[in-house]
């Protein structure tokens with residue numbers, strides 16, 4: 001299943017016709033450099049090209065009022081003076097004789113993308129559109145937006161394709177207030193947005209952009225605002241919010257479709273965002289969403305004004321939609337204090353709505369008195385645009401190894417489609433065979449592999465020793481199932497072991513051997529997935545291994561869909577270099593494991609029942625115990641002594 005790319009140069013054919021500093025950087029070149037980079041890098045050719053179309057009036061009326069639509073319809077024939085006059089009634093937006101046409105194409109492109117994904121023509125895709133949409137409201141244009149592309153797409157997906165629950169992830173650096181207003185009382189659309197806020201000093205300076213606006217009536221809990229109260233947020237701040245807010249809630253919500261308001265003004269170098277996250281972070285943000293809704297992810301361009309980081313970020317996103325291994329998440333810092341404060345506030349106000357956040361901490365003292373901060377903060381100007389030149393390394397090339405998935409199976413087992421058999425015949429000694437496989441990964445000739453062995457414990461020891469020696473990088477061992485794990489987390493930090501088991505572990509074996517015990521073991525998907533999202537992934541990203549060894553011990557009780565979620569999510573690490581080891585009599589797992597290793601999205605886990613209180617407690621206790629050693633586990637700001 002492919003990746004759709006929807007773009008038409010007609011959407012470059014409008015621009016600002018007068019002087020307005022607030023709108024000067026919303027230029028046609030944003031689209032041409034983004035599309036140009038996709039063509040230049042060969043990514044465009046690997047996508048399924050889907051044509052744009054104009055939205056119909058009915059589709060526009062899914063979100064907007066007839067009065068507003070009729071008013072916008074009068075703009076193509078306006079004189080320059082009339083266009084300027086018409087524009088004055090709205091904020092930070094401009095009109096042009098051709099913008100109504102382009103706005104209909106932007107919606108149409110988004111709906112074509114939704115059709116392609118919902119009908120299974122493609123697995124996922126991206127629409128490169130202009131004008132953006134997430135600020136426009138029922139009867140008003142705002143923030144360069146005329147019609148709300150993503151809001152219309154959500155309603156369209158529900159009405160035309162029967163999508164029940166739609167998740168909108170808005171990683172643009174501005175708050176999509178138009179989307180929030182559209183769905184604030186609607187529990188079928190979960191809107192998540194982070195945005196530069198600076199205690200309401202940053203545009204659009206709305207009180208309702210703060211963390212305590214959670215939705216209304218039946219929609220309470222289905223609107224998640226993460227305010228960034230400082231500029232300069234980095235990759236680790238973004239990842240922490242995904243691990244500790246968005247992903248746990250998204251898996252509990254279990255959407256049928258994921259729409260991304262993909263604004264790239266949240267990337268480094270952007271004059272609006274002034275953040276410091278690098279373009280490769282979008283490879284990970286995209287990857288972390290791709291096992292939701294069975295991979296049905298539609299990314300629709302919103303903002304992004306730095307003509308260097310924008311195309312780089314667009315390419316990182318499309319690489320990942322195509323299934324290419326993500327770059328290593330190197331040198332992640334700790335989330336900054338301000339980000340932790342926002343993280344704690346959001347988790348605190350949403351804990352009554354989401355069982356995965358049930359045990360989140362109270363508001364930090366600084367936030368409970370936040371009204372005082374806001375008063376003193378409101379009258380100050382936002383941080384003025386920084387003038388000094390900002391540099392960042394160009395993203396590294398993301399090439400696919402010649403072989404994606406190698407498999408070592410008993411002779412009587414057929415090699416699953418798409419995999420390459422790694423035969424024991426050439427390497428009579430099984431240990432040599434496994435070591436040779438690791439070597440091929442180190443040389444990037446093979447991406448990942450599945451190995452069935454007579455005894456997983458023996459294989460683990462051999463692989464771990466060889467991997468550490470051959471890799472001279474770190475090895476992450478994830479072991480699922482009860483029973484002894486024969487590897488010590490080595491004190492030199494070269495090996496980190498995370499063991500998921502049913503039994504209370506006899507003892508914890510230091511910083512590099514972590515036991516996560518689940519009351520009902522790995523058979524309980526809701527407990528397991530939360531442990532993976534808010535514990536294993538932060539650990540794994542911070543540890544940044546060169547190879548992941550995923551071991552399923554006999555009768556672990558883990559169900560196929562959970563196993564495939566785990567196998568899928570872990571491929572965001574180590575450039576996808578993962579070796580799965582299973583007992584050779586576990587033949588029923590071969591197919592599901594290989595489909596995940598081949599990049600096919602995992603089936604959804606279904607709407608998860610509430611977490612067992614004892615599991616939530618145990619996870620919180622474990623996270624608190626580990627946090628001093630692992631900074632990406634932090635979910636609260638250290639209270640002043």
Ligand SMILES: CC(O)(O)CCCCCNCCCN
Nearest residue numbers: 022092132143174203302303
């Ligand atoms: C799609 C989008 O969210 O990127 C649009 C952002 C509009 C920003 C308007 N304010 C600009 C003030 C000038 N410093």
Ligand SMILES: [Zn+2]
Nearest residue numbers: 172173174303
């Ligand atoms: Zn924006």
